[in-house]
Amino acid sequence: MLKIAPSILSADFACLGSEIEEIKNAGADYVHFDVMDGAFVPNISVGIPVLKSIRKSTDMFLDVHLMVDRPVRYVRQFCSAGADLVNFHVEADSEKNILEAISIAKSMGKKTGVTLKPGTSAEAALPFLPFVDLLLVMTVEPGFGGQSFMYDQLPKISALRKMIDEINPACELEVDGGVDEKTAPFCKKAGADVLVAGSAVFGRSDRAAAVKAIREA
Ligand code: DX5
Numbered sequence: 001m002l003k004i005a006p007s008i009l010s011a012d013f014a015c016l017g018s019e020i021e022e023i024k025n026a027g028a029d030y031v032h033f034d035v036m037d038g039a040f041v042p043n044i045s046v047g048i049p050v051l052k053s054i055r056k057s058t059d060m061f062l063d064v065h066l067m068v069d070r071p072v073r074y075v076r077q078f079c080s081a082g083a084d085l086v087n088f089h090v091e092a093d094s095e096k097n098i099l100e101a102i103s104i105a106k107s108m109g110k111k112t113g114v115t116l117k118p119g120t121s122a123e124a125a126l127p128f129l130p131f132v133d134l135l136l137v138m139t140v141e142p143g144f145g146g147q148s149f150m151y152d153q154l155p156k157i158s159a160l161r162k163m164i165d166e167i168n169p170a171c172e173l174e175v176d177g178g179v180d181e182k183t184a185p186f187c188k189k190a191g192a193d194v195l196v197a198g199s200a201v202f203g204r205s206d207r208a209a210a211v212k213a214i215r216e217a
Pocket residue numbers: 007008009010032034065140141142143144145146147176177178179196197198199200
């Protein structure tokens with residue numbers, strides 16, 4: 001079944017604990033935790049202390065999306081803070097350093113993923129694909145919630161589906177940005193396993209209805 005990963009970026013940070021409890025009760029699969037450093041992307045969100053607090057308050061799977069330059073500098077801290085899976089942007093450092101970040105996270109018992117910005121080709125995932133548990137495709141420019149889905153990324157999602165099936169079939173394919181009940185069917189058709197949704201879940205008062213609508217769209 002398609003997994004749904006609500007992005008906390010659109011949640012009410014003043015009551016994050018109860019927001020997460022609500023999406024858990026709504027049947028969401030992962031908590032998508034967006035970390036922005038104001039350098040890799042033109043916005044700043046939350047980081048290690050907030051992840052630590054969330055880890056104490058929920059047993060949900062924490063899918064951490066690092067929109068951070070040279071993430072190898074911080075991978076240990078995010079793993080210790082309680083991430084279940086850490087996503088690294090392939091654009092954020094050299095291939096060698098991203099591979100090192102992956103290997104550190106694995107050595108700490110965590111799952112790993114690599115993420116592609118809209119302008120990055122599917123082939124850029126190839127050096128990492130054999131080693132990761134998840135590929136994350138951005139369907140907006142990273143940095144902000146509530147943007148419009150970029151339909152021109154659909155062929156890339158299909159291409160990555162093929163690569164995953166050939167090279168590492170256990171790897172999940174996740175799509176992030178502008179996903180709602182209207183765009184979800186296109187992602188599903190292109191082969192996505194996990195859909196991130198921020199505003200489409202936290203922007204609605206009935207989170208259970210929102211999660212269900214996206215999953216069943
Ligand atoms: C954007 C983040 C997304 C974002 C998605 O940089 O990575 O996870 O919160 O928000 P929506 O679903 O509103 O596009």
